[in-house]
Amino acid sequence: MSTCTFHLVSDERGSLVSVNGLKQASRQWFLKLSTALKSAGFQQSWSDYSLFVRNTPGHFTALLVYVDDVILAGSSLKAIIETKEFLSKQFKLKDLGQLRYFLGIKVARSKQGIALCQRKYALEILEDTGFLGAKPSRFPLEQNLVLTQGDGSLLKDPAQYRRLVGRLIYLTITRPDLVYPVHILSQYMGTPRQPHLEAAHRVLRYIKHTPGQGILLPSTGTLELKAYCDADWARCKDTRRSTTGYCIFLGQAPISWKTKKQSTVSRSSAEAEYRSMATTCCEVTWLRNILKDLNVGHTQPVKLFCDNQAAIHIASNPVFHERTKHIEIDCHVVREKVQRGLIKTMHIRTKEQPADLFTKLLSSNQFTMLLSKLRVINIHSNLRESIEGKNPV
Incomplete structure (x- = not known):
């Protein structure tokens, strides 16, 4: 199946620009885009309104929208080209070519499958927080760690903690190993305290150990x-x-x-x-x-x-x-x-x-074993070596 990405800028009459700044701008923009796609034979999914699909004899095309960024995939390269030509008549678009990056997520293909990771985003977090040179940790939080609302002293600048946890939440899109630790940290966004910040720093040291970690979607x-x-x-x-x-x-x-x-x-x-x-x-x-x-x-x-x-x-x-x-x-x-x-x-x-x-x-051994069952790999190492010896779920 062929895939590509492109960025919609505005239409020829500048109608997108004319609604900028209005409360209904995003709604009107999506209405205009969905109307155009439906006129081209696409059907809007009832399960996910940002997904549009089109079935023609022998061909299937799917289009996924996030604001003005679009992923287009299909079984026919010709159908994809025709769809882009149709949209270029309705909107100004920037063709980004084959899908490699989307919303900060890197997409890497190999014979083993498709790997997704957010290494660049993870390194940006480490750089902004000053943890690029920190000592790495093999797992995110200690197994016996217990945090409560009343632990320790209040932080003088709680905005720093909230900003960090907010960025970590986005990192969990491709990092299931971070979901539970970030869930713990996010419970204290209202009144963060020193032990909560120290736990967040431990998560950063784990990210330093595995900045390129992501998930593998096997081709078989x-x-x-x-x-x-x-x-x-x-x-x-x-x-x-x-x-x-x-x-x-x-x-x-x-x-x-x-x-x-x-x-x-x-x-x-x-x-x-x-x-x-x-x-x-x-x-x-x-x-x-x-x-x-x-x-x-x-x-x-x-x-x-x-x-x-x-x-x-x-x-x-x-x-x-x-x-x-x-x-x-x-x-x-x-x-x-x-x-x-x-x-x-x-x-x-x-x-x-x-x-x-x-x-x-979990303990370090149990944590590592379950990660292998989840097909969590390092995208920057050889994919074959990364999955060798790991049991499928």
């Missing part, structure tokens, strides 16, 4: 969704809320991951795990719809791996009892998917659970 493998979910019961010392974490693979490629504190307190670990399963089911449903828009059929049930036997039993038990009455909605979310054959729950050993990376701090 079946287009089958597999999901892993986990929860860490009552992890937050301030609120005693649990943490939900999941990662989803398409074949052997990680395509979605998340860490989030649950909105309510769970009374048991099984309840926390089941809420995590419900959240993962919602994400899987959305991904199935996206795949459908991209002409990727997925008729088989999505395997949902969980390391809690009680949560798996609740998913298949049609009887509500005292332990499940207060999570009835979550029960219905999962059970409906199971009964319709869209989800198949399966058990996985805790030590082999890749979603552990998104719910708790």
